[in-house]
Amino acid sequence: MSTSPGSAQETGSFLADFRSMSTFGATAGGGVDRQAGTAADGQVRNWFRGLLEGHGFEVRYDAVGNQFAVLELVPGAPCIAVGSHLDSQPLGGKYDGAYGVLAGAHAAIRLLEKVRRGELDAQFNIAVVNWFNEEGCRFKPSMMGSAVFTGKLPLGQVLATTDPSGTTVQEALESIGTIGDFEVDLAAYLEIHIEQGRSLEDAGLTIGLVESTWGANKYEFIVHGEQAHTGATVIADRHDALLGASALVMAAREIADTFSTAEHAVITSCGEFTVFPNSPVVVASRVNLLVDIRSTDPDVLAAADTELHRRVAAIEKSASVRIERGAEHVWAAKAYDQAGMELAGACAQELGLPHGTVRTLAGHDSTNLKDVVPTIMLFVPSVEGISHNEKELTSDEDMLAGLDLLTELLGRVAAGGFVSRS
Structure with a gap:
């Protein structure tokens, strides 16, 4: 027909x-x-x-x-x-x-x-x-x-x-x-x-x-810190969840830049930030955010994903926070x-x-x-x-x-x- x-x-x-x-x-x-x-x-x-x-x-x-x-x-x-x-x-x-x-x-x-x-x-x-x-x-x-x-x-x-x-x-x-x-x-x-x-x-x-x-790996992360006064609490004593979340955003972008090649691109993104308690004079105690990694090649995606989770562990130490991995949504x-x-x-x-x-x-x-x-x-x-x-x-x-x-x-x-x- x-x-x-x-x-x-x-x-x-x-x-x-x-x-x-x-x-x-x-x-x-x-x-x-x-x-x-x-x-x-x-x-x-x-x-x-x-x-x-x-x-x-x-x-x-x-x-x-x-x-x-x-x-x-x-x-x-x-x-x-x-x-x-x-x-x-x-x-x-x-x-x-x-x-x-x-x-x-x-x-x-x-x-x-x-x-x-x-x-x-x-x-x-x-x-x-x-x-x-x-x-x-x-x-x-x-x-x-x-x-x-x-x-x-x-x-x-x-x-x-x-x-x-x-x-x-x-x-x-x-x-x-x-x-x-x-x-x-x-x-x-x-x-x-x-x-x-x-x-x-x-x-x-x-x-x-x-x-x-x-392929796409999409994660929910919860960055746990400790609420404190933004003026009175010295930097060395802070457990700033927003700092940890921001480092995670930067890490995701650096992973995209590092793992993309002429043959296989990697795209990363972060979104839906929720900051607690979201006050101008309080160090954030918790941040919920989403991170996703996408690539045309499963091996490249797997390598980028491994690096993301290695970075998570490093950020926990450098920012003095705890990062919890929540729900995930994956398709190959x-x-x-x-x-x-x-x-x-x-x-x-x-x-x-x-x-x-x-x-x-x-x-x-x-x-x-x-x-x-x-x-x-x-x-x-x-x-x-x-x-x-x-x-x-x-x-x-x-x-x-x-x-x-x-x-x-x-x-x-x-x-x-x-x-x-x-």
Whole structure:
């Protein structure tokens, strides 16, 4: 089957829906703030439900709040899932995740019309998915909903997870009415996303075929010191948790500089500092922070990780503090399905879309899904690589090109061109 680029009516409908979707949680700087389980998240979920129910989809929620809009084409058959996430970072961009959910919805709507016209012989049903809490900013860790779906995190543990104010995931989901008992059998998963980097833009490409993830080790650290007076306590007597945390930040950056090579980059980052008691005249007694290390090469990642923990021990001694290692979230560098990449490349070639292979530095829900079902991941360009920022931007032309490709690809997969029914 072949799909021509969308008509003017179809492209206009997508762009209008994208503008409407972006009003939920809209910020003054042009982005969105739709953290998982908040009122804004609930509002956009309800809007999305209405959009797809209007086209005959059945919308359901599973036990961790993942939202599924199911288009039944072949009663009893498994589903091909397509989607991403609608939640955002605080003061985040309106494209991250949300573009992939809406593109999946519009691709499925276009294919429904082809089925009705007898132009597509579907072998599978289609499920458009909005995964819960991909961002991991209100509730940790990130990619939470897809991790529960794929069995990587236990449901009970996740539902009991609290945000900084003490609200549990279960309470948040119940407050917006998006928790249920739906279960679905998936045969494959497709996701399209903004790149969140600038390699596609730099190379003049419209489509990125994602060949693998970077490996990532993400840690929570708690630096324990002793509260004291900032004026009266001499330096030699201080156990300054903030000094220890600051040394950890510097160590992470030095590790990135030391271990990166021309072949294999290392990226480190620190964030979500919480300082206690956070008073201008008190030496900090405790600092909670996050540290992550990422690399394309597992051996380089392992070496950098070893150095990080060696530095932790050295910082404890030099800053006269104790550093506790808390929760961690790890995923390995791993390839996506080669046959899926080749199929996506053939579709892009047929549509005349400039494309190339890329790796994803960021985590996505496809990072979890690829470990349990055949998975295809696609990127469209991000202007100047800006992301997790209100200035995040992908052009209308690139969004529409990605939608055309996703429609073509989803049609072929739904027709049995990627996986077969068992």
